[in-house]
Amino acid sequence: MQNPVLIFGAGTLGKIALDIFNRNNVLVYGFLDDDKKLHNTEIGEIVVLGETDDDGFLKIVGQKTEAFVAVGNTKVKKKVVEILNERRHVMPVNAIHDRAAVSENAIIGHGNLVMANATINPFAKIGNHCILHSGAVVDTEAKVADYVNIGTGAMINTGSEIAEGAFIGSGAIVVTGIKVGKNARVGAGSVVIEDVPDNATVFGNPAKKV
Numbered sequence: 001m002q003n004p005v006l007i008f009g010a011g012t013l014g015k016i017a018l019d020i021f022n023r024n025n026v027l028v029y030g031f032l033d034d035d036k037k038l039h040n041t042e043i044g045e046i047v048v049l050g051e052t053d054d055d056g057f058l059k060i061v062g063q064k065t066e067a068f069v070a071v072g073n074t075k076v077k078k079k080v081v082e083i084l085n086e087r088r089h090v091m092p093v094n095a096i097h098d099r100a101a102v103s104e105n106a107i108i109g110h111g112n113l114v115m116a117n118a119t120i121n122p123f124a125k126i127g128n129h130c131i132l133h134s135g136a137v138v139d140t141e142a143k144v145a146d147y148v149n150i151g152t153g154a155m156i157n158t159g160s161e162i163a164e165g166a167f168i169g170s171g172a173i174v175v176t177g178i179k180v181g182k183n184a185r186v187g188a189g190s191v192v193i194e195d196v197p198d199n200a201t202v203f204g205n206p207a208k209k210v
Contacts, residue, residue: 004029009070
């Protein structure tokens with residue numbers, strides 16, 4: 001990556017993204033965050049410059065800088081991505097930890113945060129704007145749609161499909177071939193052995209609706 005990166009979001013995910021870019025020798029230009037209390041403060045010597053919709057900084061995206069959206073709230077993240085798409089006609093870059101194992105045969109979209117020791121196996125497909133926490137595994141030929149959050153140590157097994165906006169809790173296991181619906185939530189440590197409907201919340205071993 002030749003251009004420096006402007007990170008949208010100066011919270012926990014922003015700090016993780018900063019560490020990843022530093023480890024990959026990618027220069028970070030600054031942070032943007034809507035919390036005014038953070039403005040003009042520093043995170044690891046990188047300044048929080050202003051708000052996420054500040055035209056003064058947005059105008060350099062796509063020309064002098066790349067963008068990365070480090071926001072956990074899906075609704076807010078979609079808003080920021082929409083601003084970047086419509087005003088700047090750009091897609092955010094990926095932030096992939098140098099200790100993540102990503103197959104050359106995996107298909108990965110844009111704006112994904114892939115943390116340390118996460119694994120994306122051959123022919124797995126990851127959409128856009130997903131978060132794979134430390135130690136998460138997306139196995140061979142599994143499909144993960146946009147805006148999916150996969151918790152620490154969670155396992156998405158071969159051929160499983162995770163729909164847009166779904167949340168998979170830490171240590172959860174989605175067994176082979178199972179489908180998790182749009183905006184569904186799987187509780188931490190759950191073992192999912194049957195399909196999960198859209199918007200449902202499941203928990204337990206085996207996972208049941210709650």
